[in-house]
Amino acid sequence: MIPASPVLPVRRVRDLTVLELDAERLLVIACDSVGSIGPKRADRYPVDARTVAHFAARVPLVEVIAAGARPEIVVDTLSVEMDPTGAEMIAEIQAIASELGLGPDRVTGSTEDNVPSDATGVGVTVLATVARDDLRPGRARSGDRVLCIGTPTSAPHDVIAIGDPRMVPLALLADLVALPEVGDALPVGSRGVGYELGVLAETNGLAFHPVDHDLDLARSGGPASCVLLAVRPSAVARILDLAGSVPVTELGDLA
Template sequence: MRDVLFLPLSDEEELVIAADGAAAVGLKEDDFVHAPYETVVYFAARVALMEAMCVGAEPIAVVLQNFIGDKYWETLCSGIQQTFSELLISIPIVGSTESNFPTLQSAIGVTVIGKVKRAKKKIKITPKTAKFAVIGEPLVGNDVLERHDRVVPLSLFKHLLQHPAVLELVPVGSKGIAYELRQLLDDNGIVALSYHCALPLDASSGPATSLLVSFLPEEEQAIRTLVKNYFFPIELQL
């Protein structure tokens, strides 16, 4: 099941909630990975927005939880605005800051709220005849910063969302490609005896640096042309 919550709004529409967070990543002395706060929150917002948009939702608001300190609120909002800019959206940000006590490590949380028409939900629509691929590479920690050119760009993600040959998109998280693939296959009633990909299937993909995609087999070349060297096919034995 996707890391997204669906709540009924009406007979035709549902509320969509997706979230992500980061801890021990930032500029505090005890942080495990040191990175600018704009970058940290950019990736957290990116994950939550991708999760919501992948199921067909239109984001309508972002909730920011800041456990770093008051003086970083505007910096964090700036990082979230960067994701908005790359996705060509503009939505409000609301949230809260832990200002009573200092923290030894950085931590933030980002929640995205969206809406989707029931008839346009992009889940459980992959047939057994579909093909599968990973777009981008699984990266985590310092590798996200050092190999940023292998992180699937949000501009490409947006193109994939709108491509008529793409059936479902799933952001790959810390549990890896194989976990997300098994979930996607189970959701669609597809039983695979085995699967293979040139990428490490169990490696963490951290802040959704890669995407799992199912697509119409006759359009594989079109997908390859669009994503170029970000394309890694998955071979299934059914």
């Protein structure tokens, strides 16, 4: 019999599951799935295996980084055979994890080698840790300026490729979220920037006041192509400098 142990408190924070490990540390869990997009004959949208794996892993990695957490383990559950499709996917997931300093031993998972798969299925779960006081959601302050780092980009409207210059790179996002002037960060998904602005304001108990810009607020952010940052106005110039060629749009203020 497995000995009884205390049940650790768990809660939902936006799209994340947060488990309280102890008085100081939190386990942050994010996941994403992709189906019928890939190189197999029954896939609805033909894409090479490497690209599918990259963006399946990107979404949960962006989610935990935006929350201020450090990725620890990446789990891939691949509904494809190991050779050749699974091997290509695993190599790409290891590659994107390495951008954050995670070695191959931090990537684990499984493939389907018992039943032939005619369509692609991919699931990726990221386990991350963060100090309780460093969890980002809900830490924006009145007067913060809201920036969109990256441009909403999504298939089939856009051609999606690894290294797309319109998308915020993972390493850059990690550097930006670590800045003390950044209060909150929220990835933009398929519902678009406008929807996520409402979530950002509601989570922080504030109202959003827009400024003039030319960003399409209804455009899908697809695979977390861009991220909203709530920052102190004094840090905007520094963030623009750090972002370099990555597009940055000032959307308005929280109050």
